[in-house]
Structures are given as C-alpha cells and as structure tokens.
Amino acid sequence: xxxxxxxxxxxxxxxxxxxxxxxxxxxxxxxxxxxxxxxxxxxxxxxxxxxxxxxxxxxxxxxxxxxxxxxxxxxxxxxxxxxxxxxxxxxxxxxxxxxxxxxxxxxxxxxxxxxxxxxxxxxxxxxxxxxxxxxxxxxxxxxxxxxx
Numbered sequence: 001x002x003x004x005x006x007x008x009x010x011x012x013x014x015x016x017x018x019x020x021x022x023x024x025x026x027x028x029x030x031x032x033x034x035x036x037x038x039x040x041x042x043x044x045x046x047x048x049x050x051x052x053x054x055x056x057x058x059x060x061x062x063x064x065x066x067x068x069x070x071x072x073x074x075x076x077x078x079x080x081x082x083x084x085x086x087x088x089x090x091x092x093x094x095x096x097x098x099x100x101x102x103x104x105x106x107x108x109x110x111x112x113x114x115x116x117x118x119x120x121x122x123x124x125x126x127x128x129x130x131x132x133x134x135x136x137x138x139x140x141x142x143x144x145x146x147x148x
Contacts (some may be wrong), residue, residue, distance in 0.1 A: 032145040034137065036062065036066050039145060044069045048145075050119055050134040063067055063132045064099045078146045080104070085139050099124055107136070113137050 014143040037052045047066040067073055077095075081104055084093055088104040102119040116136035137145070 012142070032147040034141045034145045037134070037137070037141075037145060039147075044101075046074050048119070051054075052132045053135050059111060063121065063134075065097060065102060067097045067117075074146075078142070078148060081142055082139065084117060090115055099107075117142065 026043040029041040040047045049064045093104040095102045105118045108115045119134040
C-alpha cells in the first residue's frame with residue numbers, strides 16, 4: 001500500500017511540475033497567392049507578403065505589412081484597391097495602417113490596355129525615407145490574391 005501511495009505522489013508531482021505546457025494555437029491560413037505574393041491570416045490579423053522590386057534594404061526580396069480585420073478592413077482594402085483601377089485619371093491612394101504607410105501606385109502603361117497597381121510601403125517605426133515597392137499587379141491578380 002505504501003508503494004502505491006508513493007507512486008501516486010510521484011506521478012502527481014510530475015504532472016504539477018511539468019516543464020511542458022500545451023498552449024492554444026490559432027490556425028494559420030494562407031489565402032490567395034500570385035507568384036511569390038500571398039496573404040496569410042492568423043486569427044483576425046491579415047499579413048500581405050509581397051515581392052519587392054525596389055528596396056532600400058538588400059537583405060531579402062520578400063516584404064510584408066499587417067493589419068487586423070476590425071471593421072471589415074480586409075474587404076475594405078480589396079474594395080479600395082479595385083476602385084483605384086476604375087478611377088479616371090488613375091491616381092495614387094495613400095493608406096495608413098497601424099505600423100505602415102501604404103501608397104497604392106496605379107499606372108496604365110506597364111501592360112498594354114491594363115492598369116497595374118504597386119504597393120509602396122514605408123514603415124512608421126523606421127526612417128520615413130525607407131520605402132519598398134512591390135512588383136506591378138493587374139486587376140485579375142489582385143482578385144486572385146484576395147480570393148475574390
């Protein structure tokens with residue numbers, strides 16, 4: 001009987017002083033993808049990963065910006081980008097996110113008869129002169145990226 005009580009006490013001491021805890025995780029969803037550009041969702045936070053063609057930093061070509069989907073911001077961003085394609089004349093749109101400023105730069109002459117948009121991103125935390133510019137994306141690529 002003493003052995004059973006001793007074993008039970010040892011077992012409970014291992015359980016109560018264990019170093020490993022199981023934490024709740026949030027699934028990572030990879031949404032649309034175009035070339036190396038993609039959108040990832042973790043909980044209510046969306047992260048847009050884009051390939052940069054022009055960067056002040058030379059360490060990597062993949063950059064990102066993130067935002068939470070508080071007031072349907074994911075769909076609002078998609079609608080803002082798509083609305084810019086139909087503007088006459090095409091003009092840049094400046095957006096403010098929690099950690100970044102984003103300019104949506106539209107051009108109509110990169111691909112014949114098709115307007116393109118580029119993300120021009122600067123960080124609020126770093127020097128304002130630090131910019132990253134994404135590759136040009138056409139309207140169909142934006143729809144695929146946002147899974148619309």
